[in-house]
Amino acid sequence: MIIEGGGITSPLFFEMLPSTIFFFIAFSLILATKHLMLSEYGIPWTGFGKSVIGALLVGKVVLIVDKLPFVNRFPEKPLIYNTILKKDIDTNERFYV
Numbered sequence: 001m002i003i004e005g006g007g008i009t010s011p012l013f014f015e016m017l018p019s020t021i022f023f024f025i026a027f028s029l030i031l032a033t034k035h036l037m038l039s040e041y042g043i044p045w046t047g048f049g050k051s052v053i054g055a056l057l058v059g060k061v062v063l064i065v066d067k068l069p070f071v072n073r074f075p076e077k078p079l080i081y082n083t084i085l086k087k088d089i090d091t092n093e094r095f096y097v
Helices: 011-040 048-067 079-096
Strands: none
16 A cells, blocks of 8 residues: 655655754753762663654654644734744644654
8 A cells, every 4th residue: 555745855854854853952961960970979771762852842843833723823913923833733732742
């Protein structure tokens, strides 16, 4: 069974890529800091998989929130209204994931 629009060449993949890379770098830096703090006391810890999975999940959430119809609720008002609304929606969605 062939699914059209899927795969690595899908436009959705390229749309999700920047936010996923951003969150992967951010989560990796947080986990590297945690690893450095724990290694100071001789506690072994690895968590690279957590940063990869977390970045993929949050990247997908960003993509889904961008497609919601009520994100562009104030098209005639200044851009700050949509920005604040989108920030609140993104924050809430990331908290629930």
